């Protein structure tokens with residue numbers, strides 16, 4: 001049971017149960033919401049024989065058989081683009097900015113409004129700052145963060161982000177409504193066509209994606225694109241259609257957040273309580289965070305991994321309430337500024353490419369299981385997909401898969417293995433104590449929590465993660481088998 005199959009019941013506030021709905025901005029709240037929609041792909045009327053992702057230079061004929069009657073009896077001709085993007089979050093907009101600046105014809109469909117929110121901790125790792133710098137997004141509106149305060153039991157370690165030649169030595173907190181708006185506007189300014197409040201679904205021809213069908217009624221559009229980029233976030237209808245659902249039995253996470261006023265809103269360190277507890281007082285593999293936004297408020301939230309015992313019954317609202325009570329004396333919090341909302345953290349996918357398409361960001365399961373962060377991977381994977389398309393449109397999807405594998409897979413796999421390890425409570429507690437026990441070990445924890453580790457990481461953190469992956473690889477089957485029943 002899990003994410004893709006997680007259409008079941010999630011226990012929410014006040015013991016209410018709720019099924020999930022597909023809106024990362026609205027998230028999951030106390031109201032009962034529908035998630036379990038009809039996942040059958042839309043019926044394609046007409047045969048599609050055009051659109052070839054293998055050859056960027058192909059002149060695409062409009063096949064009259066592919067013309068479609070809409071519900072309003074209007075015929076819709078396919079329009080031709082280089083790239084169609086489904087989803088206007090950080091991943092989709094990064095791809096759009098890159099593509100538009102390179103002179104490609106790119107269109108982005110976002111089902112939310114311009115300026116929509118996304119349930120998130122709003123924390124930007126130094127890696128994310130690096131990616132935003134590369135995209136030339138001004139960061140004046142973001143609150144500058146110097147490092148991370150990690151708390152495990154009574155032990156507190158406050159460290160600054162390391163100075164490396166790969167990433168900036170600072171992070172930021174930037175509420176998603178503002179970050180995503182800045183990215184959407186940058187994409188539009190670069191020349192990408194941004195279409196809001198419009199749901200798009202892939203047009204399939206066997207396993208090939210030819211483009212997208214978007215909207216309905218008089219505004220319905222049919223787009224043919226040499227590459228369709230799926231940036232639709234945590235698994236939903238698009239992933240189902242592409243067979244890109246999460247991997248059954250693999251780790252995923254759930255996290256919840258709200259905002260509150262605090263005199264410490266301009267603190268320059270993120271705070272992570274690693275020794276998070278559930279409502280029953282038992283240790284939870286996950287963490288609670290205080291991410292100061294510099295605007296009078298702090299983003300307060302917590303998340304948990306699916307590998308823990310009792311995950312299905314976990315009451316996120318109560319966990320957040322407990323955490324809030326715990327940090328209250330230090331942070332002098334005002335009342336919650338909005339209803340706490342939860343959303344999913346996808347950490348695997350059955351596939352992330354196919355003929356004519358790639359998945360990026362959350363849609364590709366690119367979230368670090370050790371901290372639940374994925375904005376940086378979303379930005380990077382979006383740029384990577386477009387760069388490879390520019391190099392060679394025909395080979396881009398397959399090369400993208402290989403390069404994501406080389407750059408991120410080993411680390412994220414270590415993270416997933418690690419999540420099964422800490423899913424065992426008798427390992428979790430001593431593990432947490434160890435994670436901040438000495439300054440050198442805490443520095444490695446810091447690198448992991450900052451998404452600073454990957455296949456190119458030099459030094460201790462890189463070596464330790466390499467060794468950890470090997471070691472965990474050996475015990476992984478046992479850890480999964482003996483995993484506490486959810």
Ligand SMILES: Cc1cc2nc3c(=O)[nH]c(=O)nc-3n(C[C@H](O)[C@H](O)[C@H](O)COP(=O)(O)OP(=O)(O)OC[C@H]3O[C@@H](n4cnc5c(N)ncnc54)[C@H](O)[C@@H]3O)c2cc1C
Nearest residue numbers: 087089090091111120121123200233255361362373374375
């Ligand atoms: C509570 C919580 C806290 C988090 N905290 C952090 C953090 O502090 N730092 C961090 O780095 N990461 C954090 N994450 C993870 C982070 O939010 C995601 O990794 C990030 O949003 C991924 O970006 P994305 O563009 O891939 O997807 P999203 O940001 O989810 O964007 C996907 C977009 O696609 C749109 N969409 C979906 N389907 C369609 C469709 N069919 N047609 C048109 N549009 C569609 C959605 O409306 C959405 O706007 C957190 C996640 C959660 C749940």
